[in-house]
Amino acid sequence: MPKTELLDIEKVEMETKPDESDALVENPELIKYDNYIEAYLDILTKNRSILTDEQLSEAQINASSLDIGEGKIVVLDVLGDKTPELLYIYTDPEVTEFTNRLFLKIFTFSIEEGIKPVFDSRVYSASGGGSTYCVFLTNDGDLMGYYFASSAYEWYGFWPILSQKELVCSEYEDPLLYIDNCDLARLFYIDSWTEIEVPYMQYGEEITEEQFNKIGKEIIGDISQVLFQGTVTPEHGLKLYKYLDFWKGITPLDESCMTYDEAVEWLKTIKE
Numbered sequence: 003m004p005k006t007e008l009l010d011i012e013k014v015e016m017e018t019k020p021d022e023s024d025a026l027v028e029n030p031e032l033i034k035y036d037n038y039i040e041a042y043l044d045i046l047t048k049n050r051s052i053l054t055d056e057q058l059s060e061a062q063i064n065a066s067s068l069d070i071g072e073g074k075i076v077v078l079d080v081l082g083d084k085t086p087e088l089l090y091i092y093t094d095p096e097v098t099e100f101t102n103r104l105f106l107k108i109f110t111f112s113i114e115e116g117i118k119p120v121f122d123s124r125v126y127s128a129s130g131g132g133s134t135y136c137v138f139l140t141n142d143g144d145l146m147g148y149y150f151a152s153s154a155y156e157w158y159g160f161w162p163i164l165s166q167k168e169l170v171c172s173e174y175e176d177p178l179l180y181i182d183n184c185d186l187a188r189l190f191y192i193d194s195w196t197e198i199e200v201p202y203m204q205y206g207e208e209i210t211e212e213q214f215n216k217i218g219k220e221i222i223g224d225i226s227q228v229l230f231q232g233t234v235t236p237e238h239g240l241k242l243y244k245y246l247d248f249w250k251g252i253t254p255l256d257e258s259c260m261t262y263d264e265a266v267e268w269l270k271t272i273k274e
Contacts, residue, residue, distance in 0.1 A: 038111035039273045042088045046266055052092045053262050068102050068128050073262030074230050080145045091230050102128035124177035134232035141226045149179035159187035160221055189217050228255040
């Protein structure tokens with residue numbers, strides 16, 4: 003078992019496939035699988051090169067928060083549908099060489115619909131300034147994303163990543179954790195001298211600094227588990243824990259994700 007127990011294996015009930023047979027195709031979203039374990043193993047195997055630092059240059063690996071090491075993968079029920087989803091951070095061979103970006107992708111599985119991507123969005127971009135990201139769960143099991151960016155000005159926010167009623171983002175070309183989506187953020191801050199004249203916001207509505215700090219403390223106090231986060235370095239730190247007053251006294255949490263090898267081995271183990 004990997005270092006984190008993201009799923010109670012004894013409570014997993016394996017689903018069975020209906021009596022039908024379709025020819026397997028190269029696209030895993032069109033393949034009929036017996037269960038989520040088989041499906042997720044196939045996805046990981048076919049995408050290995052983008053799930054580790056394998057294709058990154060040394061300069062990219064050394065870039066703040068770009069390093070994904072041997073992989074950042076989670077298998078966990080984040081939709082509340084009793085079947086775990088597959089979540090991972092990945093690089094894109096088409097764009098990473100030039101833009102230094104990381105993406106978060108989430109797959110769900112059911113016998114009726116098979117594999118379905120429900121989220122695919124940029125969560126980090128290294129371009130001319132400091133920035134960092136964090137993907138975490140609240141005590142109620144809600145999936146949230148934090149992003150901080152600092153270049154000509156600074157901004158950061160907290161975004162709900164998935165909604166039970168409507169999935170927010172399914173195209174990485176339209177990043178969710180971004181300044182253009184400040185009206186979707188549960189909490190958002192930006193330097194007041196920029197084109198956005200309101201420094202403190204909640205879901206696009208102006209709030210006071212006092213309200214901002216109160217909500218910020220509530221968010222930080224509600225973090226139950228960090229799934230993915232940018233590299234914590236002495237030079238940059240993880241600004242989630244050190245930027246404004248409501249971070250003070252917070253001990254940085256370790257990621258609870260698995261490496262590529264850990265995830266594959268774990269899935270093979272519970273498959274057996």
